Amino acid sequence: MSLDAHLALRLGELDLDVATAVADGEVLAVLGPNGAGKTTVLRALAGLQPIERGRIELDGSVLDDPASRVRVPPEARPIGVVFQDYLLFPHLSVLDNVAFGPRARGVAKQTANATAAAWIERVGLHDHTGSRPAKLSGGQAQRVALARALATEPRLLLLDEPLAALDVATRAVVRRDLRRHLGEFGGTTVLVTHDPLDALALADRVAVLEDGRVTQSGTLAEVTSRPRTRYVAELLGVNLLRGTGDGDQVRLDGGAAVTVADVVTGPAFVVVRPSSVTLQVDPPRSSARNRWQLQVVGLDLLGEHVRVRLHGELDLVADVTPAAVAELRLVEGTLVWASVKATDVTAYPS
Amino acid sequence: MVIAAASIAVLFFAVPLLGLLRRASWSTLADDLGSRESLEALRLSLVCSLSATVLSVLFGLPLAWVLARVQFPGRALVRGLALLPLVLPPVVGGVALLSAFSRRGIVGEHLYDWFGIQLTFSTAGAILAETFVALPFFVITVEAGLRSMDRRYEDAATTLGGRPFTVFRRVTFPLIAPTVVAGAVLAWARALGEFGATITFAGNIIGRTQTLPLAVYLQLESRPDVAIALSLVLLVVSLSVIVALRDRWLGGAS
Numbered sequence: 001m002s003l004d005a006h007l008a009l010r011l012g013e014l015d016l017d018v019a020t021a022v023a024d025g026e027v028l029a030v031l032g033p034n035g036a037g038k039t040t041v042l043r044a045l046a047g048l049q050p051i052e053r054g055r056i057e058l059d060g061s062v063l064d065d066p067a068s069r070v071r072v073p074p075e076a077r078p079i080g081v082v083f084q085d086y087l088l089f090p091h092l093s094v095l096d097n098v099a100f101g102p103r104a105r106g107v108a109k110q111t112a113n114a115t116a117a118a119w120i121e122r123v124g125l126h127d128h129t130g131s132r133p134a135k136l137s138g139g140q141a142q143r144v145a146l147a148r149a150l151a152t153e154p155r156l157l158l159l160d161e162p163l164a165a166l167d168v169a170t171r172a173v174v175r176r177d178l179r180r181h182l183g184e185f186g187g188t189t190v191l192v193t194h195d196p197l198d199a200l201a202l203a204d205r206v207a208v209l210e211d212g213r214v215t216q217s218g219t220l221a222e223v224t225s226r227p228r229t230r231y232v233a234e235l236l237g238v239n240l241l242r243g244t245g246d247g248d249q250v251r252l253d254g255g256a257a258v259t260v261a262d263v264v265t266g267p268a269f270v271v272v273r274p275s276s277v278t279l280q281v282d283p284p285r286s287s288a289r290n291r292w293q294l295q296v297v298g299l300d301l302l303g304e305h306v307r308v309r310l311h312g313e314l315d316l317v318a319d320v321t322p323a324a325v326a327e328l329r330l331v332e333g334t335l336v337w338a339s340v341k342a343t344d345v346t347a348y349p350s
Numbered sequence: 351m352v353i354a355a356a357s358i359a360v361l362f363f364a365v366p367l368l369g370l371l372r373r374a375s376w377s378t379l380a381d382d383l384g385s386r387e388s389l390e391a392l393r394l395s396l397v398c399s400l401s402a403t404v405l406s407v408l409f410g411l412p413l414a415w416v417l418a419r420v421q422f423p424g425r426a427l428v429r430g431l432a433l434l435p436l437v438l439p440p441v442v443g444g445v446a447l448l449s450a451f452s453r454r455g456i457v458g459e460h461l462y463d464w465f466g467i468q469l470t471f472s473t474a475g476a477i478l479a480e481t482f483v484a485l486p487f488f489v490i491t492v493e494a495g496l497r498s499m500d501r502r503y504e505d506a507a508t509t510l511g512g513r514p515f516t517v518f519r520r521v522t523f524p525l526i527a528p529t530v531v532a533g534a535v536l537a538w539a540r541a542l543g544e545f546g547a548t549i550t551f552a553g554n555i556i557g558r559t560q561t562l563p564l565a566v567y568l569q570l571e572s573r574p575d576v577a578i579a580l581s582l583v584l585l586v587v588s589l590s591v592i593v594a595l596r597d598r599w600l601g602g603a604s
Contacts, residue, residue: 048505074508087506091524100520101510152511 002026002188003156006054007044016040016212019054020190022205027182027189029203029220031196033231037212038192039084042158045190046081047074058188059155075104077156080149084160086141088133094120094144095129101152119147123181139170146181157182159191163198175201196220196235208232226348228269239272239317242350250347256313258340259289260347267350274307276344277318280337281328288339292316296334299325310338367585374582375575382579390557391565391580395542398473398561402480402541403488403534410488410537411530415518417489418496429493436486443482444550451478451551475552476559480541488537495529496522532595539591543584 002024008017016037022028030038043049045056047063050071056064058079063072080101088097099116103109120129123143133141142162149157162178163171179202182189193199199206200220207217208229215229227233233240243252245264251257258270278284284291294312301307306325310316316338320330328336375382382388416422417429435443451458451469461467469475503525507517523530545563552559554568562580569577 043505046505046509048508074505075511075513077509079509081506081509083502083506087500087502089503089507089521089524100507100512104507104513104516104520105511148510 002059003045003190004055004057005045007041007051007056008053009040009044009049009051011040011049014040014212016044017054018207018209018212018214020207020214020217022188022190024188025186026205027191027203029199029206030190030192030209031194031199031206031235032192032209033194036209038194038209039160041209042081042160042190042192045156046079046158047072047077078152078154079156079158080152080154082142082145082149082157082159082162085165086133086145088136088141088144088148090133093130093132094125094136097133097144098148098151101148105152115151116147119151120144123147123177137170138166139174142166142174143177146178150181150185155187157185157187157189159189161193162191162202163195164193178202196224226269226346227271228350233271237274239270239274239277239315241270241272241314243268243270245347245349248342252314254314256292258314258345258347259342260345261343262347264347264349268347269350271346272316272340273344274317274319275305276340277316278339279308279318279320279324279328279330280339282337284337284339286339287341289342290345291337291339293335294338296330296332296336298332299330310336370578370581370585373574374578378575379579379582382573382576383583385576387556387560387565387569388576388580391560391562392583394473394476394557394560395562398476398480399484399538399541399544401477402484402544403538405477405481406485406488406537406541407530407534410485410533411492414489414492414496418493432489433486435483436490440483440544440546441550444479444547447479447482447547447551451475470551471553471555471559473552473558476548476561479547479551480544480561483544483547484537484541487540488533491533491536492526492529495526495533499525535591535594539588542587 003022005021006019010016014037018041020028030041032038040049044051051064051066053066054064055062062070063077064070089100092100095113095116098119099112102112102115107115117129120126123146125140125143128136128140133144136144142165163175166174175198182202191198191202203220205218206220206223207214208223208231210229210231216223216227216232223232224236227236227238227240230240241252241258243250243258245266245268248259248261248263249257250260250264250268250270252270260270278286278288292313294310294316296308297311298309299306301322305319306322308318308320308330310318318338330336413432417425417432448470449455451461453459453462453468453470458469461469469478499522503521504517507521512520543563544561545567548559548561549564554560554564562584566577566580566584569580
């Protein structure tokens with residue numbers, strides 16, 4: 001294991017306690033909502049935020065261990081950071097920005113400039129070597145920030161929301177380039193994002209951070225196929241229900257029962273995709289095993305379908321066409337029958 | 351009502367300036383400024399105020415940095431102490447300087463006994479008095495600049511391997527450079543106009559401690575034309591400072 005970290009600290013409202021290990025060449029995405037402590041995790045790894053308990057070990061050397069009073073200062077850590085809004089030094093040219101790291105680490109000016117020029121070439125910005133950061137587009141600034149972080153030849157690369165500052169059109173291009181650079185980078189990478197698409201495109205593994213704790217981790221496929229928290233379920237846009245499994249039935253905490261195709265016993269999660277929920281005004285006569293009479297509490301137009309929020313013996317979200325909404329005369333307060341086939345319900349132990 | 355009161359305030363500022371311009375004897379202006387005493391006062395004022403500015407930057411920059419960046423018990427007290435000369439009557443500052451640096455002062459005594467240095471009635475004393483009143487202007491300006499800058503640039507420099515002094519030299523200082531210049535200009539303007547502390551501590555010796563404001567005050571009785579000519583010089587300097595710093599202070603007006 002290349003990075004082996006356990007970080008625990010309190011900072012204002014945040015109570016952070018996170019343990020993670022990332023292998024050489026692996027990219028870990030820390031995915032989570034705003035305020036979950038993602039940036040603080042990066043700052044703690046970089047040494048900008050002291051930890052109260054835990055231990056940070058990189059390639060076998062200890063960077064932080066409050067218990068034995070070991071603390072390598074941030075400037076001595078072999079870590080490169082790409083900050084959220086890049087923080088290119090506005091008074092320095094692109095070349096001087098990228099050469100800053102090598103020079104600060106004692107490399108002679110000419111050598112540092114040569115290293116920087118090579119990195120600028122590598123990210124395709126040799127035409128902008130002498131430019132000031134203010135002259136760069138968002139995508140170019142992101143590439144300079146990456147070159148600047150990599151020019152110190154770090155063993156751990158930290159990226160804080162690397163694409164959040166970009167507009168949608170640039171984001172796709174930069175994401176593709178970033179994936180290539182991360183692939184060429186031999187060290188360990190930890191990136192922080194609130195966008196599952198970034199995690200999908202860039203990371204090998206995902207750790208979901210909520211309220212200072214890792215609530216789920218694994219490959220993105222593992223996390224998305226079996227969401228375990230409301231946050232992940234909402235990211236994926238699915239209904240996540242909790243209950244207790246008994247054969248092909250899961251009795252939900254709210255009282256309702258769901259018939260499922262998989263057999264589970266004990267505490268279980270149930271996932272229902274909104275598109276597999278059928279709505280009718282009259283009691284359904286279909287083969288669907290699950291049917292509940294629920295009240296419409298909200299309607300939102302999402303692209304080409306309408307998301308209907310339902311409340312009753314269980315809370316459910318259904319996606320239907322605008323035509324269906326008109327035909328069923330759905331408004332807030334309408335009572336409808338919602339039905340789901342057992343084969344469309346996924347259940348797994350919690 | 352409001353407009354009337356505001357107009358009175360404007361006139362209150364404008365009329366004395368107009369009076370100064372009207373009283374000026376333009377035909378003899380060159381002679382008045384070219385007299386030996388005027389030239390000495392001009393030269394001395396430049397030397398003293400520039401020296402005071404350099405000292406303010408040299409000692410004020412570390413102080414501003416410590417006040418803005420270092421948490422230590424008694425910081426509020428230190429800040430209060432550093433800013434006291436802003437509100438202290440300059441003549442009191444002069445008396446305080448006398449009690450510390452005169453030949454019988456707590457520090458001046460040793461300076462004289464050990465090194466033969468006497469600050470009172472010397473140009474060095476005038477510089478000291480001007481620094482005393484100018485330094486707070488520099489410190490307060492630069493400390494505010496340090497507090498308002500985005501400290502994450504320093505974080506970025508640190509993660510790139512910059513030790514604290516490298517970070518200050520290559521990132522912090524260039525980013526706050528405009529504030530440092532503004533603080534230095536303010537300190538210089540204050541030093542140039544210094545009267546009370548200088549005359550109390552350094553006395554009024556032509557060519558040694560008689561700076562422009564002292565010369566204006568003393569010429570007013572005997573040669574008012576010279577006093578007004580010298581006043582005009584100080585007025586032009588003050589206007590230049592306002593123009594130079596207009597983006598900082600008058601930015602909202604445009």
